[in-house]
Amino acid sequence: METPAAMDDGTMDKKIRDNVMADKYNLEATEILANEALHLPISEAVPIYEQLLATFPTAAKYWKQYVEAHMVANNDDATKQIFSRCLLNCLQIPLWRCYIRFIRKVNDKKGVEGQEETRKAFDFMLSYVGADIASGPVWMEYITFLKSLPAQSTQDESQRMTAVRKAYQKAIVNPTHHVEQLWKDYENFENSVSRALAKGLLSEYQPKHNSARAVYRELKKYVDEIDWNMLAVPPSGSYKEEVQWMAWKRLLAFEKGNPQRIDTMSSNKRIAFTYEQCLMYLYHYPDIWYDYTTWHAKSGSIDSAIKVFQRALKALPDSELLRYAYAELEESRGAIQPAKKIYESLLGDGVNATALSHIQFIRFLRRTEGVEAARKYFVDARKSPNCTYHIYVAYAMMAFCLDKDPKIAHNVFEAGLKRFMHEPGYILE
Numbered sequence: 298m299e300t301p302a303a304m305d306d307g308t309m310d311k312k313i314r315d316n317v318m319a320d321k322y323n324l325e326a327t328e329i330l331a332n333e334a335l336h337l338p339i340s341e342a343v344p345i346y347e348q349l350l351a352t353f354p355t356a357a358k359y360w361k362q363y364v365e366a367h368m369v370a371n372n373d374d375a376t377k378q379i380f381s382r383c384l385l386n387c388l389q390i391p392l393w394r395c396y397i398r399f400i401r402k403v404n405d406k407k408g409v410e411g412q413e414e415t416r417k418a419f420d421f422m423l424s425y426v427g428a429d430i431a432s433g434p435v436w437m438e439y440i441t442f443l444k445s446l447p448a449q450s451t452q453d454e455s456q457r458m459t460a461v462r463k464a465y466q467k468a469i470v471n472p473t474h475h476v477e478q479l480w481k482d483y484e485n486f487e488n489s490v491s492r493a494l495a496k497g498l499l500s501e502y503q504p505k506h507n508s509a510r511a512v513y514r515e516l517k518k519y520v521d522e523i524d525w526n527m528l529a530v531p532p533s534g535s536y537k538e539e540v541q542w543m544a545w546k547r548l549l550a551f552e553k554g555n556p557q558r559i560d561t562m563s564s565n566k567r568i569a570f571t572y573e574q575c576l577m578y579l580y581h582y583p584d585i586w587y588d589y590t591t592w593h594a595k596s597g598s599i600d601s602a603i604k605v606f607q608r609a610l611k612a613l614p615d616s617e618l619l620r621y622a623y624a625e626l627e628e629s630r631g632a633i634q635p636a637k638k639i640y641e642s643l644l645g646d647g648v649n650a651t652a653l654s655h656i657q658f659i660r661f662l663r664r665t666e667g668v669e670a671a672r673k674y675f676v677d678a679r680k681s682p683n684c685t686y687h688i689y690v691a692y693a694m695m696a697f698c699l700d701k702d703p704k705i706a707h708n709v710f711e712a713g714l715k716r717f718m719h720e721p722g723y724i725l726e
């Protein structure tokens with residue numbers, strides 16, 4: 298027989314789950330549910346984690362909690378599968394350090410082959426999160442790992458030293474919380490290898506390191522304004538959301554200014570990294586997705602912009618703004634058929650199509666297939682019972698301003714007058 302306490306617990310659990318089912322963005326209930334999963338056997342916790350992550354696919358803290366539960370149970374295959382689902386969309390240091398911990402554990406007893414796999418995993422991780430302001434301990438762990446590799450010959454020793462040097466030289470020019478400690482460690486390393494060579498190398502890297510230190514002090518001010526525990530929810534217009542949106546905008550503007558004066562490729566990598574981190578939190582904000590795609594396009598990477606648009610529409614399938622922008626980008630690069638498909642998807646079956654979707658499609662057809670194609674579509678669109686006067690006005694203005702055909706414009710306005718005599722808005726047009 299259940300004790301009253303157990304019954305209370307069961308009732309409470311059901312109530313929490315009901316709250317989450319009723320409002321999946323109920324943050325209080327979500328946190329309680331995530332905490333509950335910590336105390337359950339992995340088989341019972343899996344459905345809870347899957348439910349949470351379906352709602353919050355960029356919540357690194359829940360992915361980390363989920364994957365650690367599998368790691369504790371030694372479910373290596375499940376662990377690998379979860380990492381493959383989350384790492385590239387969650388550029389967050391604690392989650393990635395968890396990944397390295399796992400890689401080191403599975404390769405620990407595999408000798409040289411295992412060491413090489415671990416080295417590759419470190420390189421993979423640092424290529425994605427090495428620019429993070431909190432990445433200092435990761436660089437330190439990587440350098441310690443490289444130093445620990447066995448050297449069977451003078452050549453091995455030389456290769457190991459070169460690898461350690463390269464890692465230090467990348468780490469000391471990154472504006473991280475540990476930038477000063479890394480510089481001290483690098484000085485000690487070079488002096489221990491060769492005092493004669495150290496002087497030249499240190500004087501070469503000192504200005505780059507000084508720049509990283511100066512930028513770190515500025516960067517920290519922007520980073521400290523960001524709530525790194527926030528969950529990605531659709532914007533509700535709250536003050537807190539507005540503050541976070543502004544904080545991310547300021548950080549992005551700072552990175553776009555290239556304060557370190559590094560080469561364009563490195564600067565672009567930092568900017569893309571900042572956008573990716575921003576989208577972990579502002580996942581439901583179409584303007585951030587749009588800014589990101591526009592930045593890629595202006596930087597000359599149309600393919601990257603297309604990929605971001607595809608991700609954006611997966612995140613926000615109902616955003617018309619993003620679909621119009623995506624169609625425009627496809628059209629601008631001459632991909633007319635893909636653009637047409639996007640416009641057609643906005644029209645759907647035509648029954649619930651908005652006036653804007655009809656108007657934009659008419660304009661698109663005129664640009665890409667000519668005046669006659671646009672006219673044919675207008676004739677069909679006006680037969681729809683949902684056709685509004687805006688479509689008549691837009692088509693008439695297009696005929697007058699673009700086709701330089703005042704006669705057709707006049708005829709369209711006249712036809713519209715018969716149908717929309719009762720619409721004050723149309724009469725005023």
